[in-house]
Amino acid sequence: MPSQRDxxxxxxLHPLGEVALVPERLAHSNNLLQxxxxxxxxxxxxxxxxxIVEFLLDVPLPLVEMVTLxxxxxxxxxxxxxxxxxxxxxxxxxxxxxxxxxVAVLTGQLYYSGxxxxxxxxxxxxxxxxxxxxxxxRYTWAMVVVTSLCFVAxxxxxxxxxxxxxxxxxxxxxxxxxxxxxxxxxxxxxxIFIGRIxxxxxxxxxxxxxxxxRAAEEEHIVRMGLLASGAxxxxxxxxxxxxxxxxxxxxxxxxxxxxxLREEIEQxxxxxxxxxxxxxxxxxxxxxxxxxxPEVTTLHDFLDDLVDNWRxxxxxxxxxxxxxxxxxxxxxxxxxxxxxxxxxxxxxxxxSPQGRVRIIASCQDDTLTLRVQDEGPGFTPEMLQRFGKxxxxxxxxxxxxxxxxxxxxxxxxxxxxxxxxxxxxxxxxVVITLPLASLMTSE
Numbered sequence: 001m002p003s004q005r006d007x008x009x010x011x012x013l014h015p016l017g018e019v020a021l022v023p024e025r026l027a028h029s030n031n032l033l034q035x036x037x038x039x040x041x042x043x044x045x046x047x048x049x050x051x052i053v054e055f056l057l058d059v060p061l062p063l064v065e066m067v068t069l070x071x072x073x074x075x076x077x078x079x080x081x082x083x084x085x086x087x088x089x090x091x092x093x094x095x096x097x098x099x100x101x102x103v104a105v106l107t108g109q110l111y112y113s114g115x116x117x118x119x120x121x122x123x124x125x126x127x128x129x130x131x132x133x134x135x136x137x138r139y140t141w142a143m144v145v146v147t148s149l150c151f152v153a154x155x156x157x158x159x160x161x162x163x164x165x166x167x168x169x170x171x172x173x174x175x176x177x178x179x180x181x182x183x184x185x186x187x188x189x190x191x192i193f194i195g196r197i198x199x200x201x202x203x204x205x206x207x208x209x210x211x212x213x214r215a216a217e218e219e220h221i222v223r224m225g226l227l228a229s230g231a232x233x234x235x236x237x238x239x240x241x242x243x244x245x246x247x248x249x250x251x252x253x254x255x256x257x258x259x260x261l262r263e264e265i266e267q268x269x270x271x272x273x274x275x276x277x278x279x280x281x282x283x284x285x286x287x288x289x290x291x292x293x294p295e296v297t298t299l300h301d302f303l304d305d306l307v308d309n310w311r312x313x314x315x316x317x318x319x320x321x322x323x324x325x326x327x328x329x330x331x332x333x334x335x336x337x338x339x340x341x342x343x344x345x346x347x348x349x350x351x352s353p354q355g356r357v358r359i360i361a362s363c364q365d366d367t368l369t370l371r372v373q374d375e376g377p378g379f380t381p382e383m384l385q386r387f388g389k390x391x392x393x394x395x396x397x398x399x400x401x402x403x404x405x406x407x408x409x410x411x412x413x414x415x416x417x418x419x420x421x422x423x424x425x426x427x428x429x430v431v432i433t434l435p436l437a438s439l440m441t442s443e
């Protein structure tokens with residue numbers, strides 16, 4: 001099982017900076033909690049063992065000294081729990097120090113109860129096993145050295161334990177019983193707590209993998225944003241030229257006299273205007289326009305304008321828009337948010353052979369939910385698994401799938417998410433969930 005790395009925030013470089021340390025710190029914090037729980041079991045187990053040996057087996061023990069050691073361990077564990085509640089980063093050195101306290105108390109208990117002749121001396125192996133999972137190699141080997149020295153010291157210095165001697169060369173029943181109890185304790189604690197610690201490490205690795213994936217996606221978005229911004233600058237001039245030419249054609253007598261040509265020119269002008277609006281939106285998202293303040297509106301007006309504009313600029317046959325149970329609140333109109341919803345609607349339209357799309361808006365628990373439904377064939381299991389990944393498109397086009405990829409990342413930036421599913425009676429549904437707090441005005 002892999003050991004945790006000893007992280008030095010000041011010496012580590014990572015694409016995500018300080019955020020990359022969060023899984024590592026969370027794993028250390030969870031492992032500190034596991035040590036606290038295991039230490040309480042150690043306190044209870046040692047106290048029970050002392051009482052059994054003293055009062056049931058009639059083996060005299062220095063109760064005052066041994067109970068005092070347990071009290072010290074209990075006080076230390078309370079201090080460790082208060083330390084855990086502070087939610088501060090936990091280092092490998094701190095975990096190592098906690099294990100040293102456990103080893104010191106165990107050594108004291110063994111010193112007063114027979115030293116190396118006590119069968120519970122093999123509990124040192126449990127400390128080494130826990131250290132090998134929690135600590136970096138240098139601390140693990142330090143734990144091996146410390147426990148070995150304690151073992152050797154107990155062979156020379158200890159209070160003898162007056163166990164009844166068995167007849168013959170075989171060990172006494174008390175000694176065999178102690179060995180069996182020590183084995184059961186070691187085995188049980190290893191299975192329970194090493195399993196929990198291993199789960200913490202696996203969760204840490206999963207979080208790190210997710211952060212690395214986010215870093216790669218965000219880097220990809222930055223590159224795409226630079227390319228889009230450059231393309232928008234380059235497209236501005238030819239689009240303006242086309243707009244002027246189409247305006248001149250619309251006023252020319254040969255074109256004005258032909259209704260069909262005039263209608264086609266008007267459609268071309270609409271599409272050129274749409275292209276110019278898209279270019280302007282790209283530049284606004286990149287922060288390169290006139291520095292206009294964000295537009296303050298209401299949620300109803302924002303969605304109504306978005307739906308009307310989308311309906312007029314797309315070849316949709318039927319667009320059902322339901323906001324009957326939607327509360328109207330102050331709202332900040334955002335270009336990226338509009339583009340995100342447009343991308344989802346565009347994908348629904350392309351998937352619907354009859355050109356029918358439905359959008360349902362609702363609010364619950366301070367969360368805005370938009371459900372976009374289509375009447376297409378739905379998502380395959382592979383598409384659902386890779387939903388929102390770049391270049392994962394069902395249309396078979398090179399470079400496809402970027403619209404949903406950008407939409408998922410915009411929703412994530414706003415603190416929300418986008419999920420996809422298949423409807424029970426055919427078609428697909430994409431659910432956009434956004435917290436209203438990130439979309440409303442401060443007033």
